[in-house]
Amino acid sequence: MGTSSNFDTGGKNILDLVKKNHHIKSLIVTAPNKSKTQYEIQPPALDYLENPNRIIADNYYLMNIDMVLKILRSGAKPERHELVAEVHFPPVIFPSKEQMNKFIVLEKVNDPHDLGMLTRSTKALGWNGIYLTNKSGDVYNSFAQIVSKSQSLTWPYIYGSSEELRKFLCDNELKLLIAEPPKQDLQAISQVFCKSDNRIFTRTEELEQHDDIIKTPLIFWNGNKSDSSELKLLSRIALLLSRELKSGKRNNEASISTENEMRVGINAPFIDVPSAGSIIMWELNRITASSKNV
């Protein structure tokens, strides 16, 4: 069982993979060593044995829990009556530069639930993929996989350092936009996005005249206080989400240096990262939608 495989446990999880046409290489049913009656085998192992046609695999194995633990080794915690499937890592189709204009960058997002949810909503909202910096978690974690409804297995993602991220952004002409909680004095400002030239204004009355502006409750500001240049939202965005969306300095070794990048925030104090991420992706989709009629 080579390195190009991934192990999944639990009947529901495996059935979800079957439904999504993943090829099951091996299926392992966990059962006591010499079970005398079928009552010693319990679900989900029993569910499968009663209805074996639901999961078709290249190879089938029946073994006890100690053997399964030896094979899995890792953080997986199979039960005594478990179903374990070995699947090929599915081929992930990475978008080309032309197909890529809305990317997510995660920094220190290591809760598997948060990762799974962000994978799911990134896909649901039509963003192109996820860049995970060093300190972000494992998308192949079984919990991330369950929460993402197995989307994490096929969703385009990259792991890399802060330096590699710079190169990736540069190569793909993506511009960082940092999600942060807005400072108090910024919360009262409501903003408008001008579609013809991507400029963002603080709302003033004369803007009513324009017919290509869109009001938004998103708050944009310059990361660098001394930079008073006008705000302009580039059409190719890499939205950076950090665990807990902390504001302030992030110039320690592991962090991405982002002092001069533009910031975006929502006026929803203490919201969690996946919800904030979903809202910001949704609202950026809305204001940058190509056709004014949509």
Add this chain to the structure above:
Amino acid sequence: MGTSSNFDTGGKNILDLVKKNHHIKSLIVTAPNKSKTQYEIQPPALDYLENPNRIIADNYYLMNIDMVLKILRSGAKPERHELVAEVHFPPVIFPSKEQMNKFIVLEKVNDPHDLGMLTRSTKALGWNGIYLTNKSGDVYNSFAQIVSKSQSLTWPYIYGSSEELRKFLCDNELKLLIAEPPKQDLQAISQVFCKSDNRIFTRTEELEQHDDIIKTPLIFWNGNKSDSSELKLLSRIALLLSRELKSGKRNNEASISTENEMRVGINAPFIDVPSAGSIIMWELNRITASSKNV
């Protein structure tokens, strides 16, 4: 330790309660029965013992894990070196009918992570509280509490049956709006909300004339196919979120009968419940904001 108490485990969780000024009634440190050296006591118990002034309680107890398990009984799973705090259930201030115009109703949302996130984003986005129907989970679950950053302890919520929900909605003049995935044929329709009379239109050119309309990617439709009356968003909304946002019939015993209620959906297939809930709350906030200038 009466019924008006709640037990919390884990150093970080308890420190969060202290920070939020919750009164700690009892603090229990779990340690081996006759520990010979301090090395037998480990974090988070050790963290506390090394810095006891961080948590001030009325009473302090040192006991072994077996005793702690007897006291906690429930689903809590304390470790051998645990910190357990007993806190009063804080007084929850329930909004009056006048203060209540945006409420969340949860149906069969029993994952503690989903519950915790929804509690947090409901508060962050300024909605007024949560109604949990029979089959929804426990907001006092320790995991829901951690995910919600202890917001679940003080956030207004009600548990009730479907019948009691009807009465609650009636008494508070709230109107159900059901979140569901939009059907295929609805996804192409983009809609506009008319602020002066709360009407929702499918977009047509002549609407451009009006100056009190707001375009939205939210999709609204009538639950009852035979009902072709025009859509009107009431100003007092009870947004119903179900686990997995399933569409279709829900007329089994435990479900809320909602055939004739208005539906709302977003074009983001397979998004999870907390993210969809946050996006819909955000977008309803935006389109119904009282001042056009905000």
